[in-house]
Amino acid sequence: MKFNPFNSYQLVTSGFENITFWKVDFRSLVRQQVVRVGLKGTNNNAAVITCFQFMCYHFAYYLNCDLLTGNNFGDLGVVTKGVYVTVLY
DSSP: OEEETTEEEEEEEEEBTEEEEEEEETTEEEEEEEEEOOOBOTTSOBOBEEEEEEEEEEETTEEEEEEEEEETTOOEEEEETTEEEEEEO
C-alpha cells in the first residue's frame, strides 16, 4: 500500500494480477479503478505485483502521476492512464 505523494487522498494497493486505486473519503475508502495485470510466466504461473512507486511529472500546467511496478517474474511495468504496459521483461 502506498499513498500518492502529491495527492494525500489517493492510495494504491496491489496483489494477485491486479493493481487497485483507492480514494480516501472521510472515514471510508472508495475503490476508483482496478487495473488487471494478465501476465503469465513460463510455467503458466500468474503475476503478483510485488512493488510499485509513483512517478509524477509536470506536463504543461498539469501534474501527471504514473505508477512504476515490478512483479515476481522481474518484469518492469507502468500504469499510465489506467492501462498496464510491460516495459522490460
